[in-house]
Amino acid sequence: MDVTVSERDDTAVVSVDGRIDAESAKRLDTVIAGVLARGGKRVLVNLEKAAYMSSSGLRVLLGKFRDLRRVDGEMALCAVQPDVYKVFLMAGVHEVFPIYVGLDEILAAGDEEKREEESTSP
Structure with a gap:
């Protein structure tokens, strides 16, 4: 398994x-822990x-979700494949995480929020 991290505004995209x-879950844990260690709060x-x-x-995703919540951070998932989503449904994880259809959808939503904040600030 390969894990890469890219930055988009204030969000670490893993x-x-x-x-x-x-x-391979250990690698995912290490990568997300690294984001947190660098002060990242949005994953x-x-x-x-x-x-x-x-x-x-x-377990890794749930643990990192809790870690981020402790520092007022947030974590979301996107582009979840059908077989993986079935696992989420069986475990009830789909009720814990915000899950978005695609990467572009969530990043565009973040861009829209940012534009709204900028337009309302003095």
Whole structure:
């Protein structure tokens, strides 16, 4: 599994490519922990290329979600593949995370919020 991080405004986009199993979940944990260590408070996990997720992957996502909440941060998921989404449904995770259809959708929503804030500030 490959994990990459790109920055978009104040959001760290963590993109996963491959299977998230017990071994690779550790890598995902390390990458998101690195974002937090650098002071990141907004994380978007792009699961467009993640075809499988084990319970270890779910634990990592839930743990990092809690870690971000403790520092008034937030985490969302996007582009969740159907098989992975089925796992989310079975585990009830779909009720915990904001889940967006695609990366462009959530980033555009963030851009729109930013434009609204700028237009209302003196």
